[in-house]
Amino acid sequence: MSIKLDVELAGLRLRNPTILASGILGISKKILERVAKSGAGAVTTKSITVKPRGGHNNPIFIQSTKETFLNAVGYSNPGLKAAKKEFEDLSDFPIPVIGSLVGEDAEEFAYLAENIKEIGFKAIEIVLSCPHTPGYGLLGGHGTPEATKEITSAVRKKTKLPLFVKLSPNVMNLGEVAKAAEKAGADAITAVNTLGPGMVIDVETAKPILGFKVGGLSGPALKPIAMRCVYDIYKAVKIPIIGVGGIITGKDAVEMMMAGASAVGIGTGVYYRGMNIFKEVCDEIEEFLESHGYSNVKKIIGLAHRD
């Protein structure tokens, strides 16, 4: 039996449902090409801001338990102008590249969306959910249904590309936030960003270890929260969902798709399994489908919602 792994995501065709999540690796076209060669279905750039940002001081990424990472990168990126140069020619890129954009307010988000037009991004992801960068995401007040609606519609007016909105697991009324994004013209929801923030203190020096003191939680520990969030969002909206949070194995991906995700984001998983994680997760999804009698991965999307 040949198993079909390709999925459709807001008009994009992905050869498989694995996507490199934003913030991990995506500093240059070349490293994204390596991720593509490693088997990903799509890749996301590091978030692009208008001006260059150095980000927070180190450490920006630490492990708190075997299954828990905390990060506070602080959106380091060389800015819009450099991003336009870095990604100016994506015509030969084998899979869709998703441009992650982040601004301080609706106007800045819209400016970014308008100004990356010449880049060959196949979709835009706007991030309304960072828990650890002053002025942005949750610390910029972007986590409410109102702000989500305002920012999403401002970006919608400036771009015809598929528009993904990345949400935070911190919000209890996540269904409402997702609905606000959908109503304002979003084509898909990316759920979730990191949780928290959390903190780790070194007891020898009594100092928080992360440079920014606090950071968003990722890794396998985030998975059950992400799972519930995707489940809630699937109930609330009709647009597809990219499920992100603790995806390490094909079984994790299957579970996330059963919760309602059409595709899965992989980030911290690269730590546990290296860049081959994309191919390995796909192989494991395929094995699962085969052993459970499914011929097409699309058939498991939202299965957990059946009565």
Add this chain to the structure above:
Amino acid sequence: MEIPEVLEIKSVIKENYKTKTFFFNKKIEAEPGQFLMVWIPGIDEKPFAVSFENPLGITVGRVGSFTTQLLKMKKGDKLGIRGPYGNGFKLKGKEICLVAGGRGIIPLAFLAEKFKKVDITAIVGANTKDDLFFVKRLKKYCFRIIVVTDDGSSGIKGFPTDSLKDLLEKEKFDCVYTCGPEIMMKKVFDICENYNTECQASLERYMKCGFGLCGQCCIDDIRICKDGPVFNSKQLSKLTEFGVFERDKSGKKVYF
């Protein structure tokens, strides 16, 4: 676990006017060229090559504000250490040559200690006599040391790359190991290619996570922290950004 282990500084040795070695009460096992992330609690964290493994020691030269702060640390002060990370130098053959520029001598001195059973020639380059350090340490393990300074205040006046060329005209090495300014390493690699000699170089980029996730230290599609920092001739020949540009803290390209 990817988290700094906080260690007390056991002793401090002054190597020259801007370089010190800090020793800790800890043993590690490392390949020469592997690095540690060193955290000044509450300040910042940067990569340093392993200088000694038993007891663990790092050698710090003054470069910017972080190393200036680090050099103020005294016996009894605490630093966070994580690692060792990355892939180090690999021993190849029986006759090898080291080409060190400035602080590049740190991992190469450790290499000489680890590879002491083979014949080692070391070319040590520095700006002036005062910038030299570890020459005595190298003398224990190398049968020949060629000191080269920009101003001729010690050894030969000139560049280490010229000395390497002179050597390769007359003799053959199984492998040339280099660490130092990237422009120098690029030249060393080019010379080695011309003389059909294997080369291993330890590259440096602005580093953040140290374990291959953040992408900050990429050169082409290679992560210096995880896939490097040491690369052989075959790998170096594929790097189009080698000797061309690095990236700053934001990821912006800075050309050499």
